[in-house]
Amino acid sequence: MQQRIVVKIGSSSLTSDEGGLTHAKIEFFAAELASLQQRGCQVLLVTSGAVAAGFRRIGYKARPKQLHEKQAAASVGQALLMQAYQEAFARHDLVVAQILLTRSDFSNRKRGHNAMATIEELLKRGVIPIINENDTVSVDELKFSENDTLSALVANLVKAQRLIILTDTDGLYTDDPRHNPEATRIDRVDVITGELLRFAGGSGSAVGTGGMRSKIEAARIAMRGGVPVFVGRAAEPGDLLLATDGSGKGTYFDTTAGGLSMKKQWVGFHSLPQGKIVVDRGAEEALLSGGKSLLPVGIRELEGDFHPGDVVEVVNVDRIPIGRGVVNYASWQLQAVAGLSTDEVQRRIDVPRIEVIHRDEWVAV
Numbered sequence: 437m438q439q440r441i442v443v444k445i446g447s448s449s450l451t452s453d454e455g456g457l458t459h460a461k462i463e464f465f466a467a468e469l470a471s472l473q474q475r476g477c478q479v480l481l482v483t484s485g486a487v488a489a490g491f492r493r494i495g496y497k498a499r500p501k502q503l504h505e506k507q508a509a510a511s512v513g514q515a516l517l518m519q520a521y522q523e524a525f526a527r528h529d530l531v532v533a534q535i536l537l538t539r540s541d542f543s544n545r546k547r548g549h550n551a552m553a554t555i556e557e558l559l560k561r562g563v564i565p566i567i568n569e570n571d572t573v574s575v576d577e578l579k580f581s582e583n584d585t586l587s588a589l590v591a592n593l594v595k596a597q598r599l600i601i602l603t604d605t606d607g608l609y610t611d612d613p614r615h616n617p618e619a620t621r622i623d624r625v626d627v628i629t630g631e632l633l634r635f636a637g638g639s640g641s642a643v644g645t646g647g648m649r650s651k652i653e654a655a656r657i658a659m660r661g662g663v664p665v666f667v668g669r670a671a672e673p674g675d676l677l678l679a680t681d682g683s684g685k686g687t688y689f690d691t692t693a694g695g696l697s698m699k700k701q702w703v704g705f706h707s708l709p710q711g712k713i714v715v716d717r718g719a720e721e722a723l724l725s726g727g728k729s730l731l732p733v734g735i736r737e738l739e740g741d742f743h744p745g746d747v748v749e750v751v752n753v754d755r756i757p758i759g760r761g762v763v764n765y766a767s768w769q770l771q772a773v774a775g776l777s778t779d780e781v782q783r784r785i786d787v788p789r790i791e792v793i794h795r796d797e798w799v800a801v
């Protein structure tokens with residue numbers, strides 16, 4: 437089977453801090469991706485840069501902050517970005533396709549399936565799908581904002597053999613290397629720990645948004661989907677091939693397990709939770725360490741109006757999210773039996789399954 441590689445390029449690698457595309461960089465990356473394709477890989481590109489490419493053209497002095505301003509800048513910049521990619525890839529006889537996605541395209545299974553079918557067809561025909569968030573229609577509370585998360589969801593969706601996140605630093609350091617010259621690079625990560633997350637700060641440039649923090653979060657999503665990740669830099673010709681082969685300038689996040697099933701990935705990362713359930717310490721332990729299902733007895737409170745089959749977020753008594761799952765109860769039913777023993781629940785209401793969330797439909801975060 438052909439190797440399938442998703443490459444994500446951040447705004448900081450494509451544009452200048454003052455705004456506007458750096459065409460030499462686009463040409464460099466197009467050549468790098470073309471060499472990967474020539475080697476027989478199927479290549480998908482997740483690109484940022486629409487806002488950064490467009491803001492100066494429409495009169496903003498710096499990257500705008502308000503949502504409607506960013507959307508206006510993105511709608512101008514996205515066209516400029518695609519034009520630049522189209523011209524750069526044409527020099528390598530490659531055709532590109534524009535795919536703009538929102539979070540709801542992943543949460544709605546039919547739309548996700550359609551996007552997937554389109555991408556498969558494009559790959560079959562040797563076309564390079566170029567994916568960005570559909571910035572002009574994304575609403576604030578559901579926005580990806582940075583494209584790191586989007587690239588991880590895409591990598592999981594297409595079952596990529598590797599996700600390569602290219603940025604302006606050569607990997608994850610023990611502190612932001614722009615501010616701390618003593619920081620040292622971490623070459624390999626097997627498990628994403630709290631300490632690792634504390635190393636990672638926000639964006640170091642005037643055009644990037646997520647910083648290293650969102651790259652680690654994205655790596656976590658991809659690793660759970662069974663996709664190994666590289667985060668680093670490609671600055672010299674051949675760097676992308678090196679990154680693909682395991683000797684790139686950056687940090688490798690490895691996976692050992694085969695990854696979650698598509699159903700569990702949907703529950704854990706794509707779905708939009710319709711409510712929230714607060715569980716006590718015993719239930720938290722049963723879900724996280726005991727491999728058990730969630731029963732009504734462990735429920736403290738709930739929020740939201742949900743129905744059987746919806747996904748809800750589960751939080752502990754400190755309100756820290758611990759996972760998500762598919763509920764077997766409507767919120768009004770659960771309200772009536774929260775905290776009660778199984779016998780008591782069965783005396784009071786008639787539900788087809790006693791588990792509030794079955795362990796097969798539960799994903800820890």
Ligand SMILES: Nc1ncnc2c1ncn2[C@@H]1O[C@H](COP(=O)(O)OP(=O)(O)O)[C@@H](O)[C@H]1O
Nearest residue numbers: 446447448603609611637639640644646647648
């Ligand atoms: N621990 C860290 N290691 C490496 N880079 C870090 C770290 N913490 C913060 N950063 C910053 O993250 C930046 C890359 O993120 P970002 O600006 O969002 O790039 P992109 O536009 O490529 O997504 C780096 O330039 C760096 O300043």
Ligand SMILES: N[C@@H](CCC(=O)OP(=O)(O)O)C(=O)O
Nearest residue numbers: 447484485486487583645646
């Ligand atoms: N969709 C947006 C992404 C915004 C952004 O800055 O992302 P990133 O550079 O990946 O942190 C754009 O194209 O401008």
